């Protein structure tokens with residue numbers, strides 16, 4: 001193994017012998033122009049993926065979450081999810097303590113999480129799996145994902161989101177970028193939603209009414 | 218070094234066989250046209266797309282010409298993050314490492330994320346030989362695997378199959394290896410997808426080991442990135458206890474910040490979406506979340522040879538988006554199988570002979586599997602000059618081997634003859650040329666062609682293609698459509 005490592009590195013160094021070593025490119029395509037109405041663009045682009053997206057006032061989150069969960073059975077939530085989002089009656093909630101096996105999750109119908117960033121141009125939500133988003137399996141195995149994003153978390157385009165997420169990555173956190181529900185076009189290029197991931201994605205975009213900073217890990 | 222597909226004939230022979238397959242041609246035509254149009258629309262949305270392409274190429278050139286340093290940095294970052302790094306000089310060594318790692322866990326099955334790199338090294342076959350079942354979990358790869366078939370496209374590997382064939386494969390094969398397809402399964406795509414979901418979920422839930430590739434590997438942090446649509450990738454990357462990723466050494470990016478360029482370039486170039494449904498990034502082991510045993514196998518398998526060629530090196534910039542396949546008139550006609558490799562189309566024509574050398578007949582013929590129309594360069598998100606590379610590799614083939622076999626010229630003409638036999642194809646090539654700012658005049662013979670085509674046109678006076686299309690000709694000659 002050590003031999004392979006040495007040999008590969010040796011071959012690469014030899015291959016580059018005499019090669020012009022290209023310089024590191026500077027910061028490249030500049031700041032990305034944000035849309036004048038990032039929230040409206042985000043909503044439009046999420047809808048484009050056949051996900052459900054709604055705009056809600058801070059006071060309306062609990063009711064909107066309850067509506068989104070209507071008709072489902074058990075719901076799993078990450079340990080750091082704000083409890084007041086689940087204020088409505090009649091929702092059977094399990095809080096993930098890390099002990100749920102994949103099989104257990106498979107028997108749960110829905111999950112509610114927060115998000116780290118929303119990307120307007122692409123209609124993407126990004127989870128950095130902080131305490132209000134939970135480990136990766138939570139937002140993967142249940143069939144309905146209800147995701148609450150704050151307007152203050154929106155950015156115009158992908159490069160800005162990378163800037164915001166860099167610290168999480170450097171800190172060792174995984175990221176999951178979600179654009180619409182799971183989908184495939186493998187059969188005659190006909191798009192079918194929901195192959196392995198959640199078949200339904202329901203995004204709630206909360207307006208910037210509350211200026212309370214959100215708890216981060 | 219893995220060889221070409223066993224028994225694979227040289228490109229012109231395989232191409233002629235593929236040309237006889239009308240179903241495949243129709244499927245491919247529909248697929249490439251659809252993806253091409255989607256791509257064009259979402260690329261047009263982006264301001265300064267050209268700047269992004271230049272940035273993508275520059276980052277890759279930088280990393281490739283400092284690859285020794287960046288690989289060592291990647292190894293350090295991965296190790297710090299709790300992953301174990303392995304180095305594999307060739308396919309055989311990589312397969313041996315992965316097989317041993319899987320064996321150590323005591324499992325006899327693994328789930329797999331679609332990965333060109335593991336296909337390149339023939340990992341599934343190696344695992345089967347060791348008594349370990351490797352389940353492909355991407356829907357298209359599942360269709361290919363259950364059908365005991367070869368992928369024909371990088372992005373949509375089962376595009377040569379229609380829904381009726383897929384239904385038959387599912388009904389016949391699923392039950393032999395797990396949850397059977399439901400009785401009364403129709404060929405509606407949503408029913409087929411649903412039966413794949415049920416079949417695979419059982420495997421995801423019990424799998425102890427997963428195997429993936431990676432689209433990118435960030436040297437700064439040791440972060441790996443997988444881009445996908447179905448969620449099967451997330452299932453594999455998250456649920457099993459052990460994750461083994463086989464990563465070609467050309468996948469390295471210097472920093473997290475560099476992802477901004479590639480996460481814009483890749484989905485738009487590949488599926489023609491603004492963003493693919495799922496992108497996962499992970500950095501070694503995350504306590505309490507996902508696999509706790511994480512292995513990364515860094516694979517050479519001919520890449521350092523390609524790196525040594527100062528012209529050919531740029532092929533290693535490839536991010537496997539498949540845009541060049543979808544615009545290639547040759548690929549559209551013959552399909553992916555004729556290239557004798559997991560890398561078909563224009564990029565296959567330049568990558569395979571470099572990774573595998575040009576000893577075999579198929580690798581010798583691949584640099585000629587092109588009309589040099591330039592459309593592949595126009596769409597390539599990392600600006601790989603595929604036509605120039607093809608010419609470069611033709612020179613290499615000619616230099617390496619003279620006499621005996623049919624000359625490159627003859628092979629090229631065989632490829633070119635059907636290219637010119639259909640006016641739409643020629644027009645498309647012409648449009649490609651126009652896009653690049655080169656326009657052909659209205660004459661009754663083709664004079665000197667600009668750019669890479671000049672070497673071809675300088676040597677002959679080629680007639681403008683006839684008005685009768687290939688399809689009309691075919692009908693007249695064969696009496697069928």
Ligand code: SF4
Pocket residue numbers: 486534535536537538539540541542564593596597598599600601
């Ligand atoms: S060569 Fe360019 S266009 Fe073709 S698959 Fe690679 S990156 Fe995409």
